[in-house]
Amino acid sequence: MSDVKQFTYAELEDHKTRKSLWLVIHKKVYDVTAFLDEHPGGDEVLLEEAGRDGTEAFEDVGHSDEARDMLLKMYLGNLAPSEASKNTTTAANGTAQSGTPAASPVRFLMPLIVLIAWYVYRQYFA
Template sequence: MPTLTKLYSMDEAAKHNKQDDCWLVIDGKVYDVTSYMEEHPGGDDVLVAATGKDATDDFEDAGHSQSARELMEQYCIGELDPSTAPKIPELKIYKKEQPKDFGEKLMDMAKHYWAVPAAVAGISIVAAGVVYSRKK
């Protein structure tokens, strides 16, 4: 007869966030580590700090040994209900436009910033008029 696994919601697991009542969620499994608090080599504050969230990354970042992974199995009390697991936001990918050549960029700038070429042309005409009038 198969063993039935108890499912816990993330909210339910998060309520157990004290030194005398501490549950962790790691790799989709729920662990009651209350009785292990004093024995934990990293201290009990590390375990309490990992409550209320998916602590998988914290566990992996600490570099636990194979024996630590085997030891944690005795504290497993069930699995996280997948429907209550925190959702990972979907990554949105934006398509970057192909770079334009210099001529296209210059034409785009001229269309958007028509005042600059017009001002240069106007200043040139005035300057030419001043130079012409001084020669007379």
């Protein structure tokens, strides 16, 4: 559990070739070397993301659950937290990924609107 390995982008630098190809998806590091020739999307796209954050490229394609399951076999460890904001192709989402988006004013006021509607209904129709 606590022995999950943590990687920095500097360490990934040595794994950007066909001989050894690592990339980051959702802050996790994967070794896709053996998968290069099997990837239905081709090896080029994987080589392009070598050693960096391929999250956006991976998500843009809309990979299936099956594809996501395949990642489990390639999992090496996590990206060190200090690296989170570096090399990301998803700058806007680089931080606070686990947080929910801020509630919009309409969502915030919804219970109040429902309450007022109920009150008005009671006044006039009950």
